[in-house]
Structures are given as C-alpha cells and as structure tokens.
Amino acid sequence: MTDITHDTTDLIEPRRGIVEKGWEWARANLFNSIFNSILTLLITGFIVWLAVPLFNWAVLDATYSAPNDAACKARGGACWAFIADWYKFLLFGRFPEVSRWRPALVILIFVAMMLLSSQARLKGKHLLTMWAGGVVISVALMFGGFLGMPYVETELWNGVPLNLLLTVGGCGLAFPVAIFAALGRRSRMPAIRWLSIAYIELIRGVPLITVLFMATVMVPLFLPTGMTIAKLWRAEVAFTLFFGAYLAEAIRGGLQVIPRGQYEAADALGLGYWRKTWLVILPQALSISIPSLVNTSISAFKDTVLITVVGIFDVLGDVNNAMNAPEWRSAYWEGYSFVALLFFAVCFYMSRYSQRLERSLSRARPGRR
Amino acid sequence: MTVDTRGPIGASTMERVWWREERFRFWAFQIGAVALVAAVLGYLWHNAVVNMERQGIASGLGFLDRESGFEISTTLISYTPANSYGRALLVGLLNTLLVSAIGSVFTTIFGVLLGVARLSSNWLLRQVTRWYVEVFRNTPLLLQLVVWWDLLRISAPGPRQALQILPNIYVSNRGLAFPVAEWHEVYLWMFAAMLVGILATIWVARWARHRQEQTGEQFHTILAGVGLVILLPLAVFLVAGAPLDLDKPALAGFNFKGGTVISPEFAALLFGLIANTSAFVAEIVRSGIQAVSWGQTEAAGALGLRQGQVLRLVVLPQAIRVIIPPMTSEYLSLTKNSSLAVAIGFADFMSIANTELNQTGQAVEVITIAMAVYLTISLLISASMNVYNRYMALVER
Numbered sequence A: 001m002t003d004i005t006h007d008t009t010d011l012i013e014p015r016r017g018i019v020e021k022g023w024e025w026a027r028a029n030l031f032n033s034i035f036n037s038i039l040t041l042l043i044t045g046f047i048v049w050l051a052v053p054l055f056n057w058a059v060l061d062a063t064y065s066a067p068n069d070a071a072c073k074a075r076g077g078a079c080w081a082f083i084a085d086w087y088k089f090l091l092f093g094r095f096p097e098v099s100r101w102r103p104a105l106v107i108l109i110f111v112a113m114m115l116l117s118s119q120a121r122l123k124g125k126h127l128l129t130m131w132a133g134g135v136v137i138s139v140a141l142m143f144g145g146f147l148g149m150p151y152v153e154t155e156l157w158n159g160v161p162l163n164l165l166l167t168v169g170g171c172g173l174a175f176p177v178a179i180f181a182a183l184g185r186r187s188r189m190p191a192i193r194w195l196s197i198a199y200i201e202l203i204r205g206v207p208l209i210t211v212l213f214m215a216t217v218m219v220p221l222f223l224p225t226g227m228t229i230a231k232l233w234r235a236e237v238a239f240t241l242f243f244g245a246y247l248a249e250a251i252r253g254g255l256q257v258i259p260r261g262q263y264e265a266a267d268a269l270g271l272g273y274w275r276k277t278w279l280v281i282l283p284q285a286l287s288i289s290i291p292s293l294v295n296t297s298i299s300a301f302k303d304t305v306l307i308t309v310v311g312i313f314d315v316l317g318d319v320n321n322a323m324n325a326p327e328w329r330s331a332y333w334e335g336y337s338f339v340a341l342l343f344f345a346v347c348f349y350m351s352r353y354s355q356r357l358e359r360s361l362s363r364a365r366p367g368r369r
Numbered sequence B: 001m002t003v004d005t006r007g008p009i010g011a012s013t014m015e016r017v018w019w020r021e022e023r024f025r026f027w028a029f030q031i032g033a034v035a036l037v038a039a040v041l042g043y044l045w046h047n048a049v050v051n052m053e054r055q056g057i058a059s060g061l062g063f064l065d066r067e068s069g070f071e072i073s074t075t076l077i078s079y080t081p082a083n084s085y086g087r088a089l090l091v092g093l094l095n096t097l098l099v100s101a102i103g104s105v106f107t108t109i110f111g112v113l114l115g116v117a118r119l120s121s122n123w124l125l126r127q128v129t130r131w132y133v134e135v136f137r138n139t140p141l142l143l144q145l146v147v148w149w150d151l152l153r154i155s156a157p158g159p160r161q162a163l164q165i166l167p168n169i170y171v172s173n174r175g176l177a178f179p180v181a182e183w184h185e186v187y188l189w190m191f192a193a194m195l196v197g198i199l200a201t202i203w204v205a206r207w208a209r210h211r212q213e214q215t216g217e218q219f220h221t222i223l224a225g226v227g228l229v230i231l232l233p234l235a236v237f238l239v240a241g242a243p244l245d246l247d248k249p250a251l252a253g254f255n256f257k258g259g260t261v262i263s264p265e266f267a268a269l270l271f272g273l274i275a276n277t278s279a280f281v282a283e284i285v286r287s288g289i290q291a292v293s294w295g296q297t298e299a300a301g302a303l304g305l306r307q308g309q310v311l312r313l314v315v316l317p318q319a320i321r322v323i324i325p326p327m328t329s330e331y332l333s334l335t336k337n338s339s340l341a342v343a344i345g346f347a348d349f350m351s352i353a354n355t356e357l358n359q360t361g362q363a364v365e366v367i368t369i370a371m372a373v374y375l376t377i378s379l380l381i382s383a384s385m386n387v388y389n390r391y392m393a394l395v396e397r
Helices: A002-012 A018-029 A034-060 A069-073 A080-092 A101-119 A124-143 A160-185 A190-205 A208-222 A231-256 A260-268 A273-310 A315-322 A332-364 B007-013 B022-055 B085-117 B123-137 B141-153 B186-215 B221-239 B264-291 B294-302 B307-344 B349-360 B363-392
Strands: B163-166 B169-172 B175-178 B250-252 B255-257 B260-262
Touching: A034 B123, A069 A080, A080 A101, A080 A160, A080 A315, A080 A332, A101 A124, A101 A160, A101 A332, A124 A160, A160 A190, A160 A231, A160 A273, A160 A315, A190 A231, A190 B022, A190 B363, A208 A231, A208 A273, A208 B022, A208 B307, A208 B349, A208 B363, A231 A273, A260 A273, A273 A315, A273 A332, A273 B141, A273 B307, A315 A332, A315 B141, A332 B123, A332 B141, B085 B123, B085 B264, B085 B307, B085 B349, B085 B363, B123 B264, B141 B264, B141 B307, B175 B264, B186 B221, B264 B307, B294 B307, B307 B349, B307 B363, B349 B363
Parallel strands: none
Antiparallel strands: B163 B169, B169 B175, B175 B260, B250 B255
C-alpha cells in the first residue's frame, strides 16, 4: 500500500531528497498513530538500554588476547581471548591434536554439502548420493587407521563434527524407517497400521532424553551377554529412533495431500502396491514434504546437544569441559556465545532455505494443498 | 477388501497363483510383521533377564517402597529423605506438572502477544519481535536453559547484596525470595466471594448480551467482570479488618529464612521454557492470523468496528481454528522439554528418576516408568486439546 502512494507522489513531485523520502517512510511505518509513536520511542529506548551495554561488553571493553580470565576481568568486557586460545578444543574436543585436521576437514565437507544442496540445482538421487558419500568419508576420516592416519576411538570424537554426524547420520538412517512407518500408518492392514501408530506415538509422546537414557543405560542390558556397542553408536540408535518418528509425520503430511486420482490411475495401469508406491506416490509425496523434512532436520540438529546429558561431549560439552581449565573458569558467556552463534548460523541459514523451498513449491503447484 | 484391484488386465496377463492372492497377502503380511516384532522384543527381553540375573540386578517394582535417602529442594507435598522412592517420584511428577502448567499459561499469553506484534503496523516492533523469534528458534533449548541458569545463579548478587526489587522481595543467586501471607480463615471467605463474583459476571454477561440483541446498546462486561471478581473479595477482606500477617523473608547467615523462595533452577527452567516456546507460538499465531482473509478485516472495518474489535471479534475467532492443532504440539513439547531440568538440577520427574536410577541401578524399571508417565501426560494433553478443538471447530450445515 505504501509503495503505491510512493509511486503516485513521485509522479506529482519528482526530485525529492533522500531525507524527505526517509521522513515519509518513518511517518508511514513508525509514527502513523499516537500509539505507534509512543511504541516506537519506547522500543528505541529499550534497544538503546540493551544494546549499548552489550556492545560495550562484546566490542569496546573486550579483550582479544590474554593469558587467563583474570587478565580480562580488569577490562570488564568479553574475554574473546578464551575463544582465540581454545577454539580448537571447542570445535574438536579431545580429538588427538596432531590429527585435528581430520575433524576440521569433516566440518568443511558438511558445510560444502550444505551449501551445495541449498544453492546448486542438484536433484534427488545426486543429492542423496552426495550426502551418503559425505557421511561415509567423514566417518572414515574420524576413525582413521588407514593411509597412515592413526586410529581414533569414538570416545574422542568430540565437538562440532559429532553434532553434524549425529544429525545427518541419524536423519539418514531414520529416513527409511520413517518412510515405512508413514506408509504403515496409512496401510489398510490393521496390524501394520497399529504397529506404526504405536511406534510413532510412543516416541513422540516421550522426551528425547528418556530415549537417550534408554539407549545408554538400558540397551547394554538387552544385548546378548558379552556383546558391547560403543556408547556413541547406542546414542546414534536413539537419535535414529527418535528422528524416525518425527520424519514419519512429515512424510505422512506429504502422503495425505496426494490426490486419490493418483492412486486410482496407478491401479488402472496395473501396478502392484510396491511399484505404485515407489514409482507414483512416494516421488510426489517426498518432494511435497521436503520443507517439513528440512525443518525436522533443523530441530534434530539442535537436539543433538542433549547428548552431553548422557556424558558424550559435543560442542556444548566441550564448552563445559573448557571451563574446567583453571585459567578460564569464568569464561562461560564467551563459550556459550560461541555455541549459540554456531547453531544460529546453521539453523537460520537452513530455515531460510526451507522457507524458499516452500514458496517455490507453492508456486509450482497452484491450487494444491 | 476382496476386490482384485489389478482388474482384468492383471487377470489375463498374470497367472493366478495362491501367493499373489490379495487375501493371502493381507494376512501373511500382518502375521509376519507381528511375529517379527514379537520375536525381536522377546529376544531382547530374554537377554535382559539373563544379564540382570548374571549381574545381580534386582528387578520388579519393590524398590518404590524403599527409603529414598535423598533431599529434594522444591516440593509441593511433604517429603523427607525418609520417604519412599515412590513418593519422591510423585514429588517430581508434581514439580513437572507445576512447571508445565505455569509455563503453558504464560507461553500462551506471551506467544499470542508476540504473534500479534509480529504483524504490527509499526516497523520497529515487527523487526524486534522477528529477531526475538529467530534467535530463540534457531539456538538449542538446552543452551538457552543453561544461559538462564547462569544468569540467575552466577550473575545475580549474593544473598547479602540481594536486590530488593519491591519491599520484602529479594533477588539473589539463591533465587527469588518473597513474603507469603500467614493463613487466616477470612481467606476462605474471600475465595467464596471470588466465586460469587465469577458467577455474577457470567450472569451480567448474559444480561448484557440479551440487552444488546434487543436494543443494540453495549455494556462494558469485561470492566464489570473484573470489578466484581476483584472488588468482592477485597470488600470481604476490608470488612474483616484486613488481617494480614506476612511471613517475610529475612537474611539469616548465607541464605533467606521465612517467606517462600523460588530457586534459580526453577526460575531458569520456567523462564527458559516460556521464552523458547513462545517464539514458536508466535509463529503459529502469526500464520493463523494471516490465514484469515484480508477481506474479513476490511469488511469488519466497513461495519465500523475499531482495530481492537476487529482483532478480538472477527479475526481471532477465525484464526483460533487454525491455531489450536499446532498449539497442542507446542504444549506437548513444553511439557516434554521440561525434562531438560535434569541438566540444570531442578528436581523435576526426570531428575528424580535419574537419581533413583543411579542409586538403585534398576534401569529397566525406572526408564519404563519415566516413559510411561510422560506418554500418559502427553496423551492426556492431546486428548483434552482435541476436545477443545472439537468444541471450537466451525459448525457447518
């Protein structure tokens, strides 16, 4: 609406300075009523009240290099020296120092794959192959034990690579589970339907933390005597089960909007259940559910920090561990800012991507809900 | 079910064999799936029995009657370490329900305000709420909780330098200490007066509605209702001579004695859950309001309704139908997320279950109980929200 008035006034009196235009914009968007004017002033005051001390803390009074937190305290601001000194530990945890280039490479691989998937026009199969390959290479890099790379046990896989691997590995393994659960939930066979509903609703009805506790404390009891599985893999099974239920609901959303005619047409062609599902229904349902699948993966990524609660050290665990070092005992705000920025960058980028997808999908399929 | 969906083409080109029959597959798949699940579960159960016997882990629910031996800081019912494990779990369950209930109420209020502010005509307000939503949605909740906790625990002053924000209300790193009124039987009468006030408000609302339908005259029902509900108990209080004995918090040694103290853990959990979940609620409310077509707003404006009335009488009643289903899952996730209390040391159900697991070693029983309890709470919330949803749903001809 404001654009239209802009255009007409521009026609009447051309040549107006940027100040006048700015004033007009402010009149329309900030001071268009008494209530809004008061609100604008109050919010401005609030921002100043909040931002000035924050800016002083984070930039003006900050210390960028210091031997310990006592040296930072003197200036009163943020102690970025802690990040500068410890960023490798925050990113990679206790991974052996000489081999830290391996988890670093893993992070780069994941960032590259994320950018490629959201920017380049890679489609379906290629995308899947790339991610599967990326995860396999990453796991191999973390393990080592070949090409002269020393073997590193999963206990020492800490930090950011852990969050990335747990998310992508968990969602990747959960994806087939989710497809079967979603199809099963819509099956006309009561036993299959009820098994699927039981799985999905049981998992969605309990907190992730109970599933993680189950995997780390209870599962060792359920294994045959003498068999052990590393804690990390047990946690990965828990994430897989958990993400599977949520991904299944995202896929079910896609399945529900496939018009009946598609099923009937496939039947008319003489396709059996599996070929009908694989060739006609799933390709459509999955492409519709991509935005909600991406959203589920974003929450999955945020959920991976819960692994610190069961004693596996991801990036949040690393921050807590770093604070055990006597020289940086009070650097928690800096450490938490580091983790928060990291998650914000990834999640914000991915959610923007998912919104873009959603818009382009709704453009591509007019009239279909 | 018995109709062959392949039709005549399938019938003529494919030989009919018994294992291709629809009816056979219908039963074979189901029996196979159930048998497979039963076999896997049975195998795991067998392993568990063998392992527990070998490691000498007790089984069964007998431990619930044994003495717990641990302290709990926040309790709604009386509890001492001499009480049983079962009672400790009950204390935890009540704490979880308390956090979830208070959290849900404030999340709804705060989330709706944020959602409406997200669509304000004020650009600055839109931007501020937008970035609030983005920040809280795009960082892990666990991190947010830890930050709240540190904010309240470390950055707050010690009890001796406690901030007195209002008379007798202190904020310190031991939590929020505030006075409580000593019990007096007049309070019972005040409560009765409040009930009378509520009933009277309902009657006034009916009368006002009837009169508006007859004559078109409007009546300030909300103002009258607030007056009745607040003024009646207040009148009872004053008539009785205003008996008010405050149990005030006072500094004793390194902590506050008297009054009630809300621990930093409880406050951090509550603030964290409310701040986080309202960001999600705001998005739900925003998209719900945007789902109501703009023509409705214009039509209401053309009828002469003011902006607030348009929102309250026309837009929100329609938006609420879109809003309720996703809101249900927000209440559910708030309740489930309250289990993150385990990371900041608030004695919710999960923390107490965790403590008992470590003390008794009965992992199978404790985790099964925990899952069953959370599942039950979730199912109850979904069921009651479904009832509400059906009540609010558009009744079409």
